[in-house]
Amino acid sequence: xxxxxxxxxxxxxxxxxxxxxxxxxxxxxxxxxxxxxxxxxxxxxxxxxxxxxxxxxxxxxxxxxxxxxxxxxxxxxxxxxxxxxxxxxxxxxxxxxxxxxxxxxxxxxxxxxxxxxxxxxxxxxxxxxxxxxxxxxxxxxxxxxxxxxxxxxxxxxxxxxxxxxxxx
Amino acid sequence: xxxxxxxxxxxxxxxxxxxxxxxxxxxxxxxxxxxxxxxxxxxxxxxxxxxxxxxxxxxxxxxxxxxxxxxxxxxxxxxxxxxxxxxxxxxxxxxxxxxxxxxxxxxxxxxxxxxxxxxxxxxxxxxxxxxxxxxxxxxxxxxxxxxxxxxxxxxxxxxxxxxxxxxxxxxxxxxxxxxxxxxxxxxxxxxxx
Amino acid sequence: xxxxxxxxxxxxxxxxxxxxxxxxxxxxxxxxxxxxxxxxxxxxxxxxxxxxxxxxxxxxxxxxxxxxxxxxxxxxxxxxxxxxxxxxxxxxxxxxxxxxxxxxxxxxxxxxxxxxxxxxxxxxxxxxxxxxxxxxxxxxxxxxxxxxxxxxxxxxxxxxxxxxxxxxxxxxxxxxxxxxxxxxxxxxxxxxxxxxxxxxxxxxxxxxxxxxxxxxxxxxxxxxxxxxxxxxxxxxxxxxxxxxxxxxxxxxxxxxxxxxxxxxxxxxxxxxxxxxxxxxxxxxxxxxxxxxxxxxxxxxxxxxxxxxxxxxxxxxxxxxxxxxxxxxxxxxxxxxxxxxxxxxxxxxxxxxxxxxxxxxxxxxxxxxxxxxxxxxxxxxxxxxxxxxxxxxxxxxxxxxxxxxxxxxxxxxxxxxxxxxxxxxxxxxxxxxxxxxxxxxxxxxxxxxxxxxxxxxxxxxxxxxxxxxxxxxxxxx
Numbered sequence: 001x002x003x004x005x006x007x008x009x010x011x012x013x014x015x016x017x018x019x020x021x022x023x024x025x026x027x028x029x030x031x032x033x034x035x036x037x038x039x040x041x042x043x044x045x046x047x048x049x050x051x052x053x054x055x056x057x058x059x060x061x062x063x064x065x066x067x068x069x070x071x072x073x074x075x076x077x078x079x080x081x082x083x084x085x086x087x088x089x090x091x092x093x094x095x096x097x098x099x100x101x102x103x104x105x106x107x108x109x110x111x112x113x114x115x116x117x118x119x120x121x122x123x124x125x126x127x128x129x130x131x132x133x134x135x136x137x138x139x140x141x142x143x144x145x146x147x148x149x150x151x152x153x154x155x156x157x158x159x160x161x162x163x164x165x166x167x168x
Numbered sequence: 169x170x171x172x173x174x175x176x177x178x179x180x181x182x183x184x185x186x187x188x189x190x191x192x193x194x195x196x197x198x199x200x201x202x203x204x205x206x207x208x209x210x211x212x213x214x215x216x217x218x219x220x221x222x223x224x225x226x227x228x229x230x231x232x233x234x235x236x237x238x239x240x241x242x243x244x245x246x247x248x249x250x251x252x253x254x255x256x257x258x259x260x261x262x263x264x265x266x267x268x269x270x271x272x273x274x275x276x277x278x279x280x281x282x283x284x285x286x287x288x289x290x291x292x293x294x295x296x297x298x299x300x301x302x303x304x305x306x307x308x309x310x311x312x313x314x315x316x317x318x319x320x321x322x323x324x325x326x327x328x329x330x331x332x333x334x335x336x337x338x339x340x341x342x343x344x345x346x347x348x349x350x351x352x353x354x355x356x357x358x359x360x361x
Numbered sequence: 362x363x364x365x366x367x368x369x370x371x372x373x374x375x376x377x378x379x380x381x382x383x384x385x386x387x388x389x390x391x392x393x394x395x396x397x398x399x400x401x402x403x404x405x406x407x408x409x410x411x412x413x414x415x416x417x418x419x420x421x422x423x424x425x426x427x428x429x430x431x432x433x434x435x436x437x438x439x440x441x442x443x444x445x446x447x448x449x450x451x452x453x454x455x456x457x458x459x460x461x462x463x464x465x466x467x468x469x470x471x472x473x474x475x476x477x478x479x480x481x482x483x484x485x486x487x488x489x490x491x492x493x494x495x496x497x498x499x500x501x502x503x504x505x506x507x508x509x510x511x512x513x514x515x516x517x518x519x520x521x522x523x524x525x526x527x528x529x530x531x532x533x534x535x536x537x538x539x540x541x542x543x544x545x546x547x548x549x550x551x552x553x554x555x556x557x558x559x560x561x562x563x564x565x566x567x568x569x570x571x572x573x574x575x576x577x578x579x580x581x582x583x584x585x586x587x588x589x590x591x592x593x594x595x596x597x598x599x600x601x602x603x604x605x606x607x608x609x610x611x612x613x614x615x616x617x618x619x620x621x622x623x624x625x626x627x628x629x630x631x632x633x634x635x636x637x638x639x640x641x642x643x644x645x646x647x648x649x650x651x652x653x654x655x656x657x658x659x660x661x662x663x664x665x666x667x668x669x670x671x672x673x674x675x676x677x678x679x680x681x682x683x684x685x686x687x688x689x690x691x692x693x694x695x696x697x698x699x700x701x702x703x704x705x706x707x708x709x710x711x712x713x714x715x716x717x718x719x720x721x722x723x724x725x726x727x728x729x730x731x732x733x734x735x736x737x738x739x740x741x742x743x744x745x746x747x748x749x750x751x752x753x754x755x756x757x758x759x760x761x762x763x764x765x766x767x768x769x770x771x772x773x774x775x776x777x778x779x780x781x782x783x784x785x786x787x788x789x790x791x792x793x794x795x796x797x798x799x800x801x802x803x804x805x806x807x808x809x810x811x812x813x814x815x816x817x818x819x820x821x822x823x824x825x826x827x828x829x830x831x832x833x834x835x836x837x
Binding site (some may be wrong): 005006007008057058061062065099103106107139154155156157158159160161 | 178179180182183185186187208211212215220223224225226227228230231232233235237238239
Binding site (some may be wrong): 253 | 418419420421422424425426427428431432434435436437438439441453506507508509511512513514515519520551553562564660661662663664665666667669728730759761786787788789791792793794795796797798799800801802803806807
C-alpha cells in the first residue's frame with residue numbers, strides 16, 4: 001500500500017523568478033544608450049532565468065557578473081551617469097533576488113506562499129541600492145579635482161581588504 | 169577590539185581617504201606617475217578574476233531543515249551488503265593493505281554459499297552437485313551470473329579484460345554480482361504458496 | 362545493520378545563544394485541548410508549554426559581491442571614465458551591508474490545532490498552526506517548518522511557511538497528515554529568522570509539543586487465523602505432527618450464502634465440487650501469545666518510505682487478535698524488545714479495550730525504532746517465563762536475520778507451538794537487497810522443513826489473503 005505523500009519541491013517559486021528578471025530587464029533598458037551593452041544585458045537576463053529555474057547559484061552569479069559587465073561597458077561608453085548607477089543597482093537587486101529565491105526554495109519550497117517574504121526582502125535591497133546610488137551621484141557632483149588615481153588606488157586597497165575580511 | 173574589527177576600521181578609513189583624495193583637491197598626499205593607473209587597473213581585474221572564481225563556486229551556508237513531508241526513512245534489508253560492496257576495492261588494487269581487498273573475495277564466498285544452499289533447498293540438488301554446478305557455471309543460463317563464480321576474481325580473465333578491468337574495475341564485478349544475486353533469487357522462488 | 366535516517370542534515374537544535382540577546386521565554390501555558398470525555402480516551406491533542414531554543418549563524422550570502430567593485434575599479438581606471446568607478450561603489454557598499462547586520466530577536470508563540478482528535482488509521486488529519494510575534498521588533502524574514510512527527514507523512518499542503526511579522530502580527534498555515542496507528546508527538550516548530558539582508562540567520566525551535574493518538578478499531582469480520590494442532594495431553598506434542606502440516610481445521614460445515622469467500626476451503630471444493638467452509642470453533646480454549654519482533658533492526662521496508670515490517674506486524678497482530686478472540690481463544694500480547702512488554706492472555710470486552718490501546722500506544726510497539734539494542738536471549742527468557750506449556754506463540758517478525766529464526770527453532774524444540782507471520786520487507790532493486798531476499802527465503806524454508814508454519818506476507822497484500830494462500834499450501 002503506497003501512500004501518496006507530498007514530496008518536498010525545493011525549487012524556486014515563480015515569484016522569485018519575476019523578482020529577478022524585472023530588475024535585470026531594467027539593467028538592459030538602462031544600458032540601451034550603448035546597444036552592444038544592452039544586448040549583452042539581455043543575454044545575462046537569459047542566464048539569470050536559467051539559473052533561477054535550475055536553482056543554480058553559480059549560474060545566477062555568472063548572470064549577474066555579465067549584467068554588471070554590460071553596465072560597465074555602457075558606463076565606459078559615456079552613458080549618462082544616472083543610467084549607469086541605476087543599472088549597477090538593479091544588477092545587485094537582481095542577483096540578490098535570484099539567490100534569495102533559491103534559498104527560499106531550499107528552505108520553504110515552491111508549494112508554500114512566499115510572495116510577501118521575497119518581496120519585502122527585495123524591496124529592502126532596492127532601498128539600499130537607491131541610497132548607494134544617490135550617495136554616489138551626490139559625491140560625483142561634489143567632485144572638483146583632486147587626485148583620482150591615488151584615491152582609486154586606496155579604494156582598491158580598501159576593497160581588497162574588505163573582501164578578504166568579510167568573506168573570511 | 170579584536171583584529172577583525174581593527175582591519176575593518178582600517179578598511180573603512182582607507183576607503184574614505186581614497187574617496188576624499190579622488191574628489192577633493194585639498195587632500196593631496198603624494199605625486200603619482202602615469203603608469204600607476206594601468207597597474208591599478210590590471211591588478212583590479214586580476215583580483216576580480218581570482219575572487220570571481222571563488223564567488224562562482226561558493227555555496228551559501230543556509231540552514232537546511234530536515235525533511236518532514238514523508239515519514240522518516242527506514243532501511244531496506246541488504247543495505248549493509250550494498251554499502252560494503254560499494255566500499256570494496258578491486259582485488260589486488262590495495263596490495264598489502266590488510267583484508268580490504270578481501271571484501272570482494274568474502275562477498276563472492278558468501279554468495280557462492282547462498283547459491284549452493286538455494287540450489288539444494290529449492291531445486292533439488294545435492295550439496296555436491298550444487299557446488300560443482302556453481303564452480304562450472306552450469307547452474308544458470310545467464311552467462312554473466314555464471315561468470316561471477318567461474319572467473320578467479322569474479323572479473324575478466326583475458327589481458328585486455330584485466331587491463332580494462334584495472335581501468336574500470338568497478339563495473340564488471342558489480343554487474344556480475346548483481347546478475348548472480350538476481351539469478352539466485354529467481355531460483356529461490358520455486359514452489360511458493 | 363540497518364540505519365534510520367532523516368533525509369537532510371543540519372537540524373540545529375543545540376540550546377544556547379552566542380549573542381548578547383538572550384533567548385527569552387515566551388508566555389507559558391498553552392491551552393489544554395483535551396476536551397474529550399473520559400470514555401473516549403482514544404486520542405488527544407495535548408499541548409505543552411512554549412519554549413524557544415536558539416542558534417545563530419552567518420549565511421555568507423553576500424560573499425563575493427566585492428568582485429563587482431573590483432571590476433568597476435579595473436574598468437574605470439583602464440578606460441579613465443568615472444561612471445564605472447562610481448558603479449563599483451555598489452560592490453563595496455553591499456559587502457558592508459552583508460557584514461554589518463545581525464539577526465532579529467525572536468519571541469514567538471505557536472498555537473497548533475489538530476483537527477480530528479480521534480482519527481482512524483488512514484484518516485487525513487488537518488493541522489493548523491498559528492505563529493504570533495510577541496516581540497517589540499518586527500521579524501522581516503521568517504521561515505517556518507512545522508515539527509511533523511517522525512513516522513507520519515504529509516498528504517495535503519505543506520508544513521512549511523514563509524512570513525513577515527511585525528510586532529504583534531500573526532500568520533496561519535495548515536496542512537494534513539495521514540494518521541497511522543500509534544501515539545505520536547509533534548516536535549516543536551522550527552523557525553528560521555533572517556535580517557532583511559539575509560546575511561544572518563537565527564534558528565529556533567518553538568516547543569509546541571502536541572500529541573496525536575490513533576487507536577485502530579478491530580476489524581468487524583476478521584479472516585480466520587490458523588493455529589497449530591492442539592494437543593490433548595498436557596505434555597509433549599501430538600505425535601502425528603512431525604510432517605509439517607502445522608495448521609489444523611477443526612470442523613467444516615455447509616457453505617451458507619454470505620460466508621466470506623476467504624473462509625471457503627477451496628481445495629475441498631476442487632476435490633468434491635461443493636463449497637464447504639472452514640470453521641474455527643474449538644471445543645477447548647487455547648491460550649495464544651502474539652509476539653512482535655520490534656528490535657531496532659526489524660524496522661525495515663522494501664523502500665525507505667513505505668510502512669515498516671514492525672508497523673505491518675502490529676496491524677497484522679490487531680487482525681489476529683480480533684480473529685482469535687472471536688473464535689473463543691485467550692490472546693495475549695508480547696514483544697522481543699529492549700524492555701519488557703506483556704499483556705496477559707484473555708478475552709472479553711475489558712481485555713479487548715486493553716489490547717486495543719496496548720497495540721496502539723505501547724512504546725515498544727511504536728512505529729519509531731527503539732534507541733537501544735535488544736538482547737534476544739534475555740528477551741526470550743522473559744517471554745518464556747510468562748508462557749505456559751500450552752500457550753501457542755504467534756511470532757510476527759520480518760525474519761531479516763538468523764537470531765529470531767534460531768529462537769523459534771529453540772522454542773519449538775522445547776515444546777512450544779509456534780506459528781510465524783513474516784511481513785516481507787525485501788526488495789529486488791540492488792545486489793544487496795537481492796541477497797537479503799534470498800537469505801530470508803532460505804530461513805523460511807528451513808523453518809517450514811522443521812514443521813513450523815511460516816506465513817510469508819507480501820507488502821501489498823491483505824493478511825487474510827496471505828493466510829488463505831498459505832492454507833492452500835498445507836491443507837490435507
